[in-house]
Amino acid sequence: xxxxxxxxxxxxxxxxxxxxxxxxxxxxxxxxxxxxxxxxxxxxxxxxxxxxxxxxxxxxxxxxxxxxxxxxxxxxxxxxxxxxxxxxxxxxxxxxxxxxxxxxxxxxxxxxxxxxxxxxxxxxxxxxxxxxxxxxxxxxxxxxxxxxxxxxxxxxxxxxxxxxxxxxxxxxxxxxxxxxxxxxxxxxxxxxxxxxxxxxxxxxxxxxxxxxxxxxxxxxxxxxxxxxxxxxxxxxxxxxxxxxxxxxxxxxxxxxxxxxxxxxxxxxxxxxxxxxxxxxxxxxxxxxxxxxxxxxxxxxxxxxxxxxxxxxxxxxxxxxxxxxxxxxxxxxxxxxxxxxxxxxxxxxxxxxxxxxxxxxxxxxxxxxxxxxxxxxxxxxxxxxxxxxxxxxxxxxxxxxxxxxxxxxxxxxxxxxxxxxxxxxxxxxxxxxxxxxxxxxxxxxxxxxxxxxxxxxxxxxxxxxxxxxxxxxxxxxxxxxxxxxxxxxxxxxxxxxxxxxxxxxxxxxxxxxxxxxxxxxxxxxxxxxxxxxxxxxxxxxxxxxxxxxxxxxxxxxxxxxxxxxxxxxxxxxxxxxxxxxxxxxxxxxxxxxxxxxxxxxxxxxxxxxxxxxxxxxxxxxxxxxxxxxxxxxxxxxxxxxxxxxxxxxxxxxxxxxxxxxxxxxxxxxxxxxxxxxxxxxxxxxxxxxxxxxxxxxxxxxxxxxx
Ligand code: SF4
Numbered sequence: 001x002x003x004x005x006x007x008x009x010x011x012x013x014x015x016x017x018x019x020x021x022x023x024x025x026x027x028x029x030x031x032x033x034x035x036x037x038x039x040x041x042x043x044x045x046x047x048x049x050x051x052x053x054x055x056x057x058x059x060x061x062x063x064x065x066x067x068x069x070x071x072x073x074x075x076x077x078x079x080x081x082x083x084x085x086x087x088x089x090x091x092x093x094x095x096x097x098x099x100x101x102x103x104x105x106x107x108x109x110x111x112x113x114x115x116x117x118x119x120x121x122x123x124x125x126x127x128x129x130x131x132x133x134x135x136x137x138x139x140x141x142x143x144x145x146x147x148x149x150x151x152x153x154x155x156x157x158x159x160x161x162x163x164x165x166x167x168x169x170x171x172x173x174x175x176x177x178x179x180x181x182x183x184x185x186x187x188x189x190x191x192x193x194x195x196x197x198x199x200x201x202x203x204x205x206x207x208x209x210x211x212x213x214x215x216x217x218x219x220x221x222x223x224x225x226x227x228x229x230x231x232x233x234x235x236x237x238x239x240x241x242x243x244x245x246x247x248x249x250x251x252x253x254x255x256x257x258x259x260x261x262x263x264x265x266x267x268x269x270x271x272x273x274x275x276x277x278x279x280x281x282x283x284x285x286x287x288x289x290x291x292x293x294x295x296x297x298x299x300x301x302x303x304x305x306x307x308x309x310x311x312x313x314x315x316x317x318x319x320x321x322x323x324x325x326x327x328x329x330x331x332x333x334x335x336x337x338x339x340x341x342x343x344x345x346x347x348x349x350x351x352x353x354x355x356x357x358x359x360x361x362x363x364x365x366x367x368x369x370x371x372x373x374x375x376x377x378x379x380x381x382x383x384x385x386x387x388x389x390x391x392x393x394x395x396x397x398x399x400x401x402x403x404x405x406x407x408x409x410x411x412x413x414x415x416x417x418x419x420x421x422x423x424x425x426x427x428x429x430x431x432x433x434x435x436x437x438x439x440x441x442x443x444x445x446x447x448x449x450x451x452x453x454x455x456x457x458x459x460x461x462x463x464x465x466x467x468x469x470x471x472x473x474x475x476x477x478x479x480x481x482x483x484x485x486x487x488x489x490x491x492x493x494x495x496x497x498x499x500x501x502x503x504x505x506x507x508x509x510x511x512x513x514x515x516x517x518x519x520x521x522x523x524x525x526x527x528x529x530x531x532x533x534x535x536x537x538x539x540x541x542x543x544x545x546x547x548x549x550x551x552x553x554x555x556x557x558x559x560x561x562x563x564x565x566x567x568x569x570x571x572x573x574x575x576x577x578x579x580x581x582x583x584x585x586x587x588x589x590x591x592x593x594x595x596x597x598x599x600x601x602x603x604x605x606x607x608x609x610x611x612x613x614x615x616x617x618x619x620x621x622x623x624x625x626x627x628x629x630x631x632x633x634x635x636x637x638x639x640x641x642x643x644x645x646x647x648x649x650x651x652x653x654x655x656x657x658x659x660x661x662x663x664x665x666x667x668x669x670x671x672x673x674x675x676x677x678x679x680x681x682x683x684x685x686x687x688x689x690x691x692x693x694x695x696x697x698x699x700x701x702x703x704x705x
Contacts, residue, residue: 007034009452009460010048011103011445012596014329015039015175016454017048018536021446023465027056028446037536039153039454045174046594046608051445053605061428061441062470073471073481080438081485083420087392088120093370095392097124097382100342101399102132102331105450105462107500108475109333110340111492112397113348115479117341118368119488123353123376124391126344128399129334130379135296135687136327137338139305143313143566145559146350146516147338150552151288151324152456152538156183158322161284163193163277165217165308166294166693170201171593173292173328173455181205191280195220196294197588198660199653208276211655214586214694216267217295218572221307222257223274224281225250228314233282238316242556245567249310252569281311286322293330293590297693300573302686307570314567319553328455335453339518339539340504344376349508350516365510366491378688379405380681387414395422397475398442400598402431403666406690408676409642424475427600431666431674442475443468444601450476450497453539457549459520460536476500498531509542517559522546575694576682579657583639585623586658587678587695595664598674603664615646615665617699620656624648627699637661637697642677645702659699663692 010017018037022030031051035042044051064076071079087095098116100109109127116125137147144150156162156179169177184190184205194206195217203209212220228234229250239246257263260278264271281287289312295304309325317323329335341348351358353375363371377385383405385391394415405411415421415435423436426444433439449464468474476497483492494500502524509521519540526534537548558565579586594611596602603609617635619627629635629648637644637659644661654660666674679695 006465007461008446008463008465009332010044010051011332011462012047012602013173014331014334014455015173016332016452016458016460017044017175018460019044019048019051021052021465025466027466028052037460039456039458039536040175043175043178047596047602050602050605050608053607054601055444055446057469059428059604060444060469060472061425061439062472064441064471065439067437073473076438076440077481077485080422081482084393085486087420091392093121094124095390096120096122097377097386097391097394099379099382099394099396099399099401100125100127100337101397102127102129102334102337103398104333104337104475105448105452105497106333106336106340106504107450107497108397108479109337109342110348110500110504111476111479111494113341114366115483115488115492117347117372118363118366119370119483119486119491121370121372123344123372123374124382124385125342125376126379126382127337127342128379128401128404129331129337129342130688131297131404131690131692132293132330133296133327133334134343134689135298135301135684136305137343138302138687139309142302142306142568143309144517144553146518148517148552148559149327149455149457150318151326152550153179154550155288155322155324155326156180158286159183159190159288160286160322161191161193161280161288163195163281163287163289164202165195165289165291167290167292167328168196168200168202168590169290169328170204172330172591174593176328177202177205191284193277193280197655197658201593208273210269210273210277213266213268214588214658215298215575216572217304218300218307218570219257219263219267220274221311222253222570222572223260223263224278224311225253225314226258227260227278228282228311231282234314235316238556239314242316242558242564243313243567244562244564245569246314248569249567252571256572285317287317288323288326290326290328292328294693296689297691299576299682299684299691301684301689303570303573306568310567310570313565319551319556321551332454333452335455335457336451336459339453344378344382348504349510350518361511362507365507380683380688380690383411383414386418389417392418393420393422394418395424396432397424398426400430400432400600400666402435403598403674403676404663405676406679406681406692407641408674410681424478426472430598430600440478441470441472442478443472447472448474451501451534457538458536459534459539461534496528498526498528501531502526517552576691577680577694577696579696583696583698584657585637585697585699587637587697588658588660588693589663589679589695590660590693592662592664595662597664598666599664612662615644615662616649617646618649618651618654618660620654620658621650621652622656623659624650627701629699629701634702635699636702637678637699639678639695639697641680644674644678
């Protein structure tokens with residue numbers, strides 16, 4: 001049995017696998033899956049099993065810097081406080097911003113939001129999770145009255161039909177995919193359907209793959225809703241007792257997708273395949289629908305999410321084993337960030353700026369002198385505000401927006417213009433770090449101590465196993481030290497992450513706060529030893545559910561004013577960015593199996609580069625012919641925004657007229673444009689999530705090898 005002191009959580013995706021680590025004085029020297037962690041039961045994927053090769057003191061940022069000069073922490077933080085105060089005095093609190101990351105621990109996220117939204121008084125705090133799942137957040141809130149993911153991984157073991165929409169789980173959530181494989185092996189009657197324009201590795205498990213025209217997801221789920229009604233497959237009693245809005249949603253579904261042949265033509269899928277999906281959905285009680293970035297990263301991502309949820313509400317398929325609409329989060333702590341107000345429209349404990357009562361409640365709890373009164377800029381408008389000089393100071397933590405945000409060249413211009421760029425980072429070399437005025441070396445995985453929450457709402461401990469190298473410090477400590485220098489010492493006088501976690505848990509239960517369904521108040525009195533020993537647990541965790549809650553909505557109660565879930569009328573929208581005669585190829589971007597985000601860590605492990613060693617452009621054979629490119633030839637995608645260089649990979653797994661590029665490689669690796677340079681900053685108007693799955697470009701071969 002692993003001892004608690006070496007049990008931690010993998011930082012490479014939202015599955016949130018438990019890891020047992022072996023260490024020496026300085027570093028983790030071996031890892032294995034934690035057999036006691038319910039998320040992975042001892043398994044690790046290739047990224048997780050290489051954790052010890054991607055961490056360690058090499059290549060780390062070791063010393064604070066101001067304007068390129070090394071300084072100690074005291075001088076650096078004094079300078080930071082002085083410069084920030086000067087900007088706030090001259091331009092007001094709205095002139096400063098933070099851009100955070102789903103890599104941060106919940107405790108880091110909590111104090112960052114508290115400092116900015118409650119004490120500095122700026123709500124311009126957003127996170128790279130905006131790029132990952134913010135459409136799901138809005139979709140869940142619209143349907144359930146709160147950002148509440150209803151399901152558990154355990155539901156995979158009970159499902160009879162698993163539908164994956166815009167999700168390459170085999171590569172991006174591998175341990176969950178393995179659980180799906182095992183569930184199907186145990187019961188061959190289980191059906192798996194993949195809805196994805198590409199034939200990804202996940203298709204290997206699928207009984208049916210709908211290679212739909214990109215953007216037609218809502219059309220397909222509207223067709224399912226219309227068919228459920230027509231074929232008498234609704235749960236009318238559930239709809240009557242526990243939902244509202246059904247008639248309008250159905251009318252919209254009938255109007256836009258009432259004819260299956262028409263839908264099949266518009267979505268460009270075989271009618272027989274669509275018929276088969278509809279038939280299985282209508283007749284299978286235990287249906288789980290997984291969705292991921294293919295749904296979220298869209299200019300109508302929120303509507304797509306609600307089109308899926310509509311079908312589950314119409315059949316009463318949630319809150320029971322083996323069923324529900326299940327969002328798979330990308331980042332290890334995307335969910336934890338949502339709990340503490342990591343998005344610019346949110347406040348801590350699942351409250352937000354939509355009600356004065358929430359602002360007042362959080363402000364009183366924090367005893368905040370400068371509580372922000374309205375939501376701040378989401379990621380894209382935040383960097384636009386930097387570019388036009390409205391935001392004068394930005395503090396970027398644990399993320400590389402120069403690569404990951406759309407229209408990356410514009411992000412570069414914005415940061416070059418910005419008066420004060422502060423970057424907290426654990427790695428010595430990232431594209432964004434080059435533009436920092438003040439550099440703050442942060443501790444990394446295996447050094448940090450705190451909690452993360454995975455896709456199934458399970459809070460797990462990440463434990464500090466080795467000391468940070470050089471002068472690197474924990475993010476929560478850096479934020480609190482700055483807060484003290486800004487005169488807010490009393491409110492940031494935490495001795496440890498356990499102190500912060502207890503406060504976060506208390507706020508979740510403050511004044512019986514059940515307004516959004518998030519409540520971990522039963523953890524508010526944890527002792528330090530109890531926090532150290534905290535076992536993975538699914539929220540809500542309160543008096544009535546001290547052991548946590550595997551499934552939400554089992555009682556049919558939702559967190560809307562009426563207590564009923566909402567179905568929404570959905571009008572399917574085409575993606576904003578469409579190919580044209582100048583830029584004839586549709587560009588899709590995503591992850592590959594063995595890399596994580598911008599490769600600042602996974603790019604260090606030789607074995608993780610064996611899968612794909614270079615950036616590539618995957619293209620259909622007929623398009624290869626049309627654009628006169630050959631397999632493994634170098635080629636360039638370009639458009640009015642930027643360029644991307646990659647090696648051609650010809651594949652009939654790709655739809656004609658569309659190419660796929662990995663998101664990982666950066667200028668640091670290629671000296672060339674990264675994938676983000678090709679995407680226009682088009683966003684979902686409800687969630688602000690960028691449309692990173694659909695750009696457009698022209699392709700030309702390069703005469704180099
Ligand atoms: Fe880590 Fe995700 Fe792999 Fe689990 S599935 S080991 S959390 S990368």
